[in-house]
Amino acid sequence: MPREHGNAQRYSAMREQLRALDDTLPGKLEITKEGIVHDATKPNGPHELTVLRIRRRLEQAMPNGLVAHSGAPDVEDEPNQILRRPDVVLLAEADMEGEGSFAPHKLLATIEVVSHSNPDNDWVTKMRDYPLLGIPTYAIFDPRIGTGAVLADIRPTLGGPRYTTRKDFTYGEPITIADWTISTDTLPRYP
Structure with a gap:
């Protein structure tokens, strides 16, 4: 059996496992090049409040027709065999129409x-997967x-595509995500 066919079968089996386990395990399941990743804890209050405040601030800054979306569906790239469930995605509202996962290129x-x-998972594997x-x-x-950090400017490297611009920030500083600047004031910290 060709390697690509075996990889496609492996990915398909992992997707079926995710569907079977999704409602039975706490936390979030995703697929990376290494296999299934399980973030075991359910999002807590500070996590969810951070997501909410970031989403609202971005939507206030963005023009009509664009949204900061949190929740389902996931982001999937079958050829690269990656399925991720970001906390927030920025995309055109029109690109939310239809069934299935969001296309990463949108x-x-x-x-x-x-x-x-x-x-x-956020600082290492997603930093590798999202530019890919x-x-x-x-x-x-x-x-x-x-x-935190905002990463941009994807460039090819020997290890695959990577972000080449990184702007670190401390809570309280304004930051720019894509074309929109938001405040990081009053974002909660974990106890």
Whole structure:
């Protein structure tokens, strides 16, 4: 059996596992090049409040027709065998029509709020996966320490596509995600 066919079968089996486990396990399940990733903890109050405030601030800054969306569906790239569930995605409202996952090439940005249980998922594997998927901007908010980063400018490297611009920030500073600047004031921290 050709390797590509075996990889497609493996990916299909992982997607079926996700469907079967989705409502039975707490937290979030995603697929990366390494396999299924499980962020075991359910989002807590500070996590969800951060998502809400970021989403609202972006929607106030963006023009009509664009949305900051949190929730289902996921973002999937079958050829690269990656399925992610970002905390917030920026996209055109029209691109939300239809069934199935969001196409990564339609996204303007993804935003993640780092979890207690698996911070490397946001700081390492998503930093690798999102440029591979062609998502032009990736913003990370880390309530553990009250800092974050906005990554942009995808360039090819020997290890695959990578973001080449990184702007670190501390909560309280204004930041720009894609074309929109928002405040990071009053974002909660984890206890």
